[in-house]
Amino acid sequence: xxxxxxxxxxxxxxxxxxxxxxxxxxxxxxxxxxxxxxxxxxxxxxxxxxxxxxxxxxxxxxxxxxxxxxxxxxxxxxxxxxxxxxxxxxxxxxxxxxxxxxxxxxxxxxxxxxxxxxxxxxxxxxxxxxxxxxxxxxxxxxxxxxxxxxxxxxxxxxxxxxxxxxxxxxxxxxxxxxxxxxxxxxxxxxxxxxxxxxxxxxxxxxxx
Amino acid sequence: xxxxxxxxxxxxxxxxxxxxxxxxxxxxxxxxxxxxxxxxxxxxxxxxxxxxxxxxxxxxxxxxxxxxxxxxxxxxxxx
Numbered sequence: 001x002x003x004x005x006x007x008x009x010x011x012x013x014x015x016x017x018x019x020x021x022x023x024x025x026x027x028x029x030x031x032x033x034x035x036x037x038x039x040x041x042x043x044x045x046x047x048x049x050x051x052x053x054x055x056x057x058x059x060x061x062x063x064x065x066x067x068x069x070x071x072x073x074x075x076x077x078x079x080x081x082x083x084x085x086x087x088x089x090x091x092x093x094x095x096x097x098x099x100x101x102x103x104x105x106x107x108x109x110x111x112x113x114x115x116x117x118x119x120x121x122x123x124x125x126x127x128x129x130x131x132x133x134x135x136x137x138x139x140x141x142x143x144x145x146x147x148x149x150x151x152x153x154x155x156x157x158x159x160x161x162x163x164x165x166x167x168x169x170x171x172x173x174x175x176x177x178x179x180x181x182x183x184x185x186x187x188x189x190x191x192x193x194x195x196x197x198x199x200x201x202x203x204x205x206x207x208x
Numbered sequence: 209x210x211x212x213x214x215x216x217x218x219x220x221x222x223x224x225x226x227x228x229x230x231x232x233x234x235x236x237x238x239x240x241x242x243x244x245x246x247x248x249x250x251x252x253x254x255x256x257x258x259x260x261x262x263x264x265x266x267x268x269x270x271x272x273x274x275x276x277x278x279x280x281x282x283x284x285x286x287x
Contacts, residue, residue: 015237067240101239125239132233183279191229194270197278
C-alpha cells in the first residue's frame with residue numbers, strides 16, 4: 001500500500017474539468033488507503049506547491065492530470081509543472097501515472113532516467129469524446145466514461161498499491177472491454193471506437 | 209496531381225466520409241489542441257492542418273489495428 005500519494009487536478013477548461021471530476025473517485029480511494037494524500041486541485045496545481053509537497057511527502061505514487069506535451073505536464077492555467085531537463089527529478093522513486101498528452105514520449109523516459117520507478121502515460125494526444133450537454137456534469141457522462149473509466153481504474157489500482165505493470169494492464173483491458181462494447185452491442189456510439197483504439201495503443205508503461 | 213497526392217486525397221475523402229457519422233452535438237477533445245465538433249474536424253482535414261493530419265492518422269491506425277485483430281485482444285500489454 002502506498003505510504004504517500006500526490007494527485008494534481010487542474011480545472012480551467014472543458015478537458016481539465018473532465019479529468020478533474022473523473023479523478024475525484026481516485027482521490028477518495030487514495031484517502032481511504034493512505035493518511036498522507038495531497039490533492040493539488042485548482043490553483044494548488046502549480047509547480048511551487050507540487051515541488052514542495054513532493055519534497056515533503058516523498059510519495060510512492062504520483063498521478064498527474066492535465067494538458068501536456070511530449071516533454072511537459074501542465075497545471076492550473078497552463079502553468080508548467082514538470083518539464084524534461086528542468087525538474088523531472090522530483091519524480092524520483094515514485095510510480096507515476098500521467099493522464100496528459102504525449103508526455104510518455106520524452107518526459108516519461110527522462111523521468112525513468114532521473115530515477116522514477118515507473119511511468120505510465122500516453123505517447124500521443126489523449127483523445128476523448130463528450131456530448132456538449134454534459135460539460136457541466138462530466139462525471140455523469142456515459143460517452144466520456146468509455147475513455148475515462150479505464151484511466152480511473154488504472155489510477156485507482158495504482159493508489160491501491162498494485163504493481164504498476166498490472167495497473168497498465170488494467171487500463172488496457174478496460175479500454176478493450178469498452179471497445180468491444182461499442183462494436184458489439186449495436187451501440188450508437190460505434191463512432192468512438194477509433195479514438196478508443198488510439199488511446200489504448202498509445203498507453204505505455206516505462207520502468208527502470 | 210501526382211500518384212502520391214491522389215492517394216492522399218482519396219484517404220482524406222475516406223476519413224471525412226467516416227467522420228461524417230459523428231453526431232453534431234459531440235465534441236472531440238484532442239489534448240492541448242482543443243476540442244472540435246464534426247464540422248470543425250472535417251474542415252481541419254480538408255485544410256490539411258495538423259489536427260486534420262492527426263485525424264487521418266487516427267483513422268488509419270484504427271483500420272490497421274482492426275486488421276491485426278485488436279478486437280480479440282485481451283490481457284495483451286503489447287497494445
